[in-house]
Amino acid sequence: xxxxxxxxxxxxxxxxxxxxxxxxxxxxxxxxxxxxxxxxxxxxxxxxxxxxxxxxxxxxxxxxxxxxxxxxxxxxxxxxxxxxxxxxxxxxxxxxxxxxxxxxxxxxxxxxxxxxxxxxxxxxxxxxxxxxxxxxxxxxxxxxxxxxxxxxxxxxxxxxxxxxxxxxxxxxxxxxxxxxxxxxxxxxxxxxxxxxxxxxxxxxxxxxxxxxxxxxxxxxxxxxxxxxxxxxxxxxxxxxxxxxxxxxxxxxxxxxxxxxxxxxxxxxxxxxxxxxxx
Amino acid sequence: xxxxxxxxxxxxxxxxxxxxxxxxxxxxxxxxxxxxxxxxxxxxxxxxxxxxxxxxxxxxxxxxxxxxxxxxxxxxxxxxxxxxxxxxxxxxxxxxxxxxxxxxxxxxxxxxxxxxxxxxxxxxxxxxxxxxxxxxxxxxxxxxxxxxxxxxxxxxxxxxxxxxxxxxxxxxxxxxxxxxxxxxxxxxxxxxxxxxxxxxxxxxxxxxxxxxxxxxxxxxxxxxxxxxxxxxxxxxxxxxxxxxxxxxxxxxxxxxxxxxxxxxxxxxxxxxxxxxxxxxxxxxxxxxxxxxxxxxxxxxxx
Numbered sequence: 001x002x003x004x005x006x007x008x009x010x011x012x013x014x015x016x017x018x019x020x021x022x023x024x025x026x027x028x029x030x031x032x033x034x035x036x037x038x039x040x041x042x043x044x045x046x047x048x049x050x051x052x053x054x055x056x057x058x059x060x061x062x063x064x065x066x067x068x069x070x071x072x073x074x075x076x077x078x079x080x081x082x083x084x085x086x087x088x089x090x091x092x093x094x095x096x097x098x099x100x101x102x103x104x105x106x107x108x109x110x111x112x113x114x115x116x117x118x119x120x121x122x123x124x125x126x127x128x129x130x131x132x133x134x135x136x137x138x139x140x141x142x143x144x145x146x147x148x149x150x151x152x153x154x155x156x157x158x159x160x161x162x163x164x165x166x167x168x169x170x171x172x173x174x175x176x177x178x179x180x181x182x183x184x185x186x187x188x189x190x191x192x193x194x195x196x197x198x199x200x201x202x203x204x205x206x207x208x209x210x211x212x213x214x215x216x217x218x219x220x221x222x223x224x225x226x227x228x229x230x231x232x233x234x235x236x237x238x239x240x241x242x243x244x245x246x247x248x249x250x251x252x253x254x255x256x257x258x259x260x261x262x263x264x265x266x267x268x269x270x271x272x273x274x275x276x277x278x
Numbered sequence: 279x280x281x282x283x284x285x286x287x288x289x290x291x292x293x294x295x296x297x298x299x300x301x302x303x304x305x306x307x308x309x310x311x312x313x314x315x316x317x318x319x320x321x322x323x324x325x326x327x328x329x330x331x332x333x334x335x336x337x338x339x340x341x342x343x344x345x346x347x348x349x350x351x352x353x354x355x356x357x358x359x360x361x362x363x364x365x366x367x368x369x370x371x372x373x374x375x376x377x378x379x380x381x382x383x384x385x386x387x388x389x390x391x392x393x394x395x396x397x398x399x400x401x402x403x404x405x406x407x408x409x410x411x412x413x414x415x416x417x418x419x420x421x422x423x424x425x426x427x428x429x430x431x432x433x434x435x436x437x438x439x440x441x442x443x444x445x446x447x448x449x450x451x452x453x454x455x456x457x458x459x460x461x462x463x464x465x466x467x468x469x470x471x472x473x474x475x476x477x478x479x480x481x482x483x484x485x486x487x488x489x490x491x492x493x494x495x496x497x498x499x500x501x502x503x504x505x506x507x508x509x510x511x512x513x514x515x516x517x518x519x520x521x522x523x524x525x526x527x528x529x530x531x532x533x534x535x536x537x538x539x540x541x542x543x544x545x546x547x548x549x550x551x552x553x554x555x556x557x558x559x560x561x562x563x564x565x566x567x568x569x570x571x572x573x574x575x576x577x578x579x580x
Contacts, residue, residue, distance in 0.1 A: 011472075024368045101315070119321055
């Protein structure tokens with residue numbers, strides 16, 4: 001059989017629309033992005049390795065990935081509770097709460113950054129209560145965690161919510177009539193169904209947090225080796241006209257993003273297969 | 279009759295009791311969820327308006343008298359008014375090709391469209407600096423011909439366009455895929471031209487998703503911070519968009535001014551969420567679930 005590049009169709013406009021879409025996307029996204037990769041090849045391996053493993057860079061990875069991971073865990077737990085409550089229970093204001101969950105998607109990150117800084121600084125609404133407990137949030141690594149938790153908040157809720165909605169209640173009824181108590185039903189019947197969605201949501205929150213810049217820089221304090229995230233380090237290098245250094249770190253971030261995107265696709269493929277198999 | 283109804287009600291209640299938790303557990307979970315959202319969502323949202331109004335309404339409105347603020351508003355509108363129509367054309371074209379035709383490499387194309395959402399905004403700006411900056415590939419040529427892209431309007435428009443490329447396409451593709459192509463084929467068989475078919479058949483079917491895509495794209499375009507920050511150069515009154523202006527005011531300890539400008543962007547975000555909720559109700563319930571899965575790709579950092 002000959003290779004069929006496109007199946008015949010009576011609808012017009014295939015060449016025009018696909019041609020325009022590919023041209024536009026290449027011009028705006030693919031060509032500029034490949035420029036980053038090409039630029040890296042002008043560095044020697046030693047230069048590249050030195051830049052991406054210097055102590056300041058290593059400290060920034062530790063903070064960026066560590067805080068993103070913790071933020072994803074926090075959102076994994078609380079996001080599931082929020083999704084559960086929104087799907088299963090009725091309480092006043094539920095639909096407003098449901099709509100507001102998407103706020104971190106819609107709110108410009110600079111606004112989120114200054115708002116979080118204002119409330120978590122030592123004289124802020126929440127910060128002033130934490131200060132006597134010896135907890136400083138704003139201008140410490142803890143502030144980075146707060147900002148990344150905010151940024152990742154919608155992901156777990158929005159991946160778990162539709163799965164909970166589609167969950168067949170009859171399976172739970174069956175479990176209960178067979179003598180399982182509510183907690184057993186939850187653990188043995190509901191959790192296995194939610195697990196892939198939960199994992200996807202957490203991976204998405206993590207991926208998003210790793211690249212986050214706007215909301216973090218206000219609250220972090222940005223001390224090198226202490227509270228400086230990797231995107232900020234790239235920014236600093238750019239401002240010092242160290243294009244090679246910025247490029248090297250940029251490539252590291254880009255590779256991490258692609259690996260994460262691949263992982264998310266794999267989780268979804270795996271959960272999709274599991275579902276069609278059962 | 280009434281006993282039958284009563285029996286049925288009792289049966290339903292019994293079934294419900296099988297799959298629900300005790301009141302105590304229920305309210306504890308609601309309290310945990312609302313407590314968490316209060317800490318991370320509601321309080322920051324309230325803080326924006328409270329800080330903006332700290333010096334009263336007069337102080338709030340005085341913040342908008344500043345010519346630099348007005349220049350930032352103007353620049354933000356210009357950038358969005360270029361980026362959104364460009365991405366609208368791309369979104370409709372890509373969705374038409376992907377949803378209405380079968381071709382090799384389609385799945386790869388769908389995956390590629392999400393790239394701008396997966397990339398750190400700092401990198402989105404960096405790639406244009408590497409291309410058009412003074413040390414960039416075409417930088418020297420641009421300098422020779424006295425064309426400014428980086429630290430000028432074209433760079434801001436490019437960075438804004440880059441980060442908002444996927445939004446409209448992502449709204450349209452899953453919807454148009456689920457709608458299939460029978461209606462368009464019928465219209466063509468009845469003698470409509472391709473363009474007539476699109477305007478009269480396709481467009482009415484996708485108008486709500488299209489509208490939401492445009493509004494979401496616009497909100498992101500006006501609110502983008504990281505990518506624009508890299509290419510802007512932060513020249514007051516010239517290359518400062520609203521989010522960058524928020525940063526400058528904030529760093530100058532002009533909290534009321536910063537939060538006043540931020541409140542504009544917050545209102546934009548709230549309007550976006552309201553429109554989203556209204557549109558989801560209009561095209562519910564199939565859309566909500568189908569959509570959630572699709573939209574929940576790695577979100578767009580900014």
